[in-house]
Amino acid sequence: MRKTITLFLLGFPLFCLAQKTDTVIRYFNVNLESDTRENARFVGKAWEDKGIWTAYVFDASAKLIMKGQFKDRNLKIKEGRFIFFHENGNVDKIGNYENTMKTGTWVSYYENGNLKDSVQYAENVKRGLAIGWDLNGARRYEGRNESSHPEGTWTWFHANGTASTKEEYIKGKLSKLDCYDSTGKLTGHNCSLSTTPTIKGRYGGIQKYIIDSLVYPKEGLKKGLQGAVSLEFTLSKTGQPMDFKVISTPDPLLSDEVIHLIKSVPEWYPAVEHNVPVDYTFKLYVPFVLPETY
Numbered sequence: 001m002r003k004t005i006t007l008f009l010l011g012f013p014l015f016c017l018a019q020k021t022d023t024v025i026r027y028f029n030v031n032l033e034s035d036t037r038e039n040a041r042f043v044g045k046a047w048e049d050k051g052i053w054t055a056y057v058f059d060a061s062a063k064l065i066m067k068g069q070f071k072d073r074n075l076k077i078k079e080g081r082f083i084f085f086h087e088n089g090n091v092d093k094i095g096n097y098e099n100t101m102k103t104g105t106w107v108s109y110y111e112n113g114n115l116k117d118s119v120q121y122a123e124n125v126k127r128g129l130a131i132g133w134d135l136n137g138a139r140r141y142e143g144r145n146e147s148s149h150p151e152g153t154w155t156w157f158h159a160n161g162t163a164s165t166k167e168e169y170i171k172g173k174l175s176k177l178d179c180y181d182s183t184g185k186l187t188g189h190n191c192s193l194s195t196t197p198t199i200k201g202r203y204g205g206i207q208k209y210i211i212d213s214l215v216y217p218k219e220g221l222k223k224g225l226q227g228a229v230s231l232e233f234t235l236s237k238t239g240q241p242m243d244f245k246v247i248s249t250p251d252p253l254l255s256d257e258v259i260h261l262i263k264s265v266p267e268w269y270p271a272v273e274h275n276v277p278v279d280y281t282f283k284l285y286v287p288f289v290l291p292e293t294y
């Protein structure tokens with residue numbers, strides 16, 4: 001990791017000094033907190049103006065990932081506006097700190113630039129109005145927090161804008177629940193607020209399904225292939241597996257076999273949040289161990 005930082009810094013100080021003669025280099029860990037060079041994951045520049053230090057933090061490819069303000073030269077006391085960025089350069093989240101505590105309204109965005117949520121803070125505690133939106137811009141929920149817990153009425157919405165649930169909270173505990181279908185009709189007082197996907201007619205989840213159904217590829221046996229396949233995929237809100245991403249595999253023969261098996265699942269019940277089907281991302285680790293005869 002240090003080699004990456006060193007290479008990046010070859011041209012970095014000149015760029016900084018061309019703009020601010022009092023610019024200093026600072027290092028940041030994986031949590032984007034100021035740290036030692038030995039613990040660094042990212043590098044940044046900082047300068048002081050009227051008692052406030054402004055810092056820009058970059059990744060190894062020189063993309064800006066954070067801009068923030070601090071009270072001190074060591075960049076330990078957050079004070080002022082902070083902006084975090086997605087990999088594509090769009091804003092990820094933006095808000096203010098006072099003495100290293102979140103305050104006021106913090107707003108998050110999806111990578112496509114659409115609003116994700118807006119949450120109010122007081123002294124680093126969620127307190128006040130909270131609103132969330134889906135990726136396509138439709139309103140997802142609205143309610144209020146007190147001491148970082150939901151309080152009072154929270155309304156969640158179907159994609160068409162009608163309420164899916166109305167939930168009453170007292171000191172963070174659900175006290176009343178009304179459930180609605182997408183036409184706005186009350187369907188009762190008992191519906192799913194959070195469930196993961198399940199395979200229709202099968203029990204034990206996708207891991208057990210794989211263990212029960214996976215067949216070692218014959219070509220893999222001949223080649224003596226073994227090891228673990230690590231992958232991700234999303235089960236859509238309509239129950240379709242998609243967006244497969246192989247993180248690591250001993251050989252494509254083995255990861256292809258896992259993907260083929262997942263796609264062969266006859267039917268799924270999708271994940272549900274607050275009475276609405278939603279996309280859900282699985283992360284799987286599937287080991288392949290050769291029989292002793294091979």
